[in-house]
Amino acid sequence: MSQNAYNEFKEKHPFILNSILMVVAAIALFYIGLLFIDVFTSHGQERQVPDVRTMTLDNAIEALENAGFNWDISDSTTFSEQYPPGVIIDQDPKAGSKVKAIRVIYLKVNALHPRGVQLPRLQDTSVRQGVAMLKSMGFKSIEVDSIASPYGGLILQVQVNGHSVAPGTCVSINSHVKLTVGDGSIENLNPDSILDQHTIDSIEQRNYEQAVEEYKSNI
Numbered sequence: 001m002s003q004n005a006y007n008e009f010k011e012k013h014p015f016i017l018n019s020i021l022m023v024v025a026a027i028a029l030f031y032i033g034l035l036f037i038d039v040f041t042s043h044g045q046e047r048q049v050p051d052v053r054t055m056t057l058d059n060a061i062e063a064l065e066n067a068g069f070n071w072d073i074s075d076s077t078t079f080s081e082q083y084p085p086g087v088i089i090d091q092d093p094k095a096g097s098k099v100k101a102i103r104v105i106y107l108k109v110n111a112l113h114p115r116g117v118q119l120p121r122l123q124d125t126s127v128r129q130g131v132a133m134l135k136s137m138g139f140k141s142i143e144v145d146s147i148a149s150p151y152g153g154l155i156l157q158v159q160v161n162g163h164s165v166a167p168g169t170c171v172s173i174n175s176h177v178k179l180t181v182g183d184g185s186i187e188n189l190n191p192d193s194i195l196d197q198h199t200i201d202s203i204e205q206r207n208y209e210q211a212v213e214e215y216k217s218n219i
Helices: 003-012 014-040 057-066 127-137 197-217
Strands: 046-048 070-075 088-092 098-100 104-109 116-118 141-147 155-160 170-172 176-182
Touching: 057 070, 057 104, 127 141, 127 176
Parallel strands: 070 104, 141 176
Antiparallel strands: 046 098, 088 104, 116 170, 155 176
């Protein structure tokens, strides 16, 4: 189309010309948008996630960055005795997954030491309540032993890793807690009701004679 024809068409049909130009501009913008989406979303740039489990944090970061991934720590408070302190115990996405290079790899790091809590007061509480309290705090190694006592079902002594520990002491939740509980086998009787009157009289007479002898020896 010559310049004169274009000008003539523009003067006679301005609405049609503007509509055509708007459609062309929209198609161009749509195409440019697709190009930018591919760039920003790394379309077609999927990479395989390396396995960084059991690595130290420094080595895991180096492996991920060399593979082109970003990283972040999702948890560093959990302690597992199955792994050395400070190593990666889990990752998301999983090792071997194919994801885009911009994807963040979340790392779960084994804590440097088990979490510590203050031991609650457990003496004179029921064994059921004491065990429930310990489990709610995270303790997993709990032993219940019993001794002869008139107080059936009550906790009489608390030991942590074989040692008596006062309430309020900070201990590891991985500690072994032993609860000594009364079995209720001893009747709580009045001592006088166990002895007959003859036995009581004999004991009082013997105590009197001993007191007299001590008095004479001191004169």
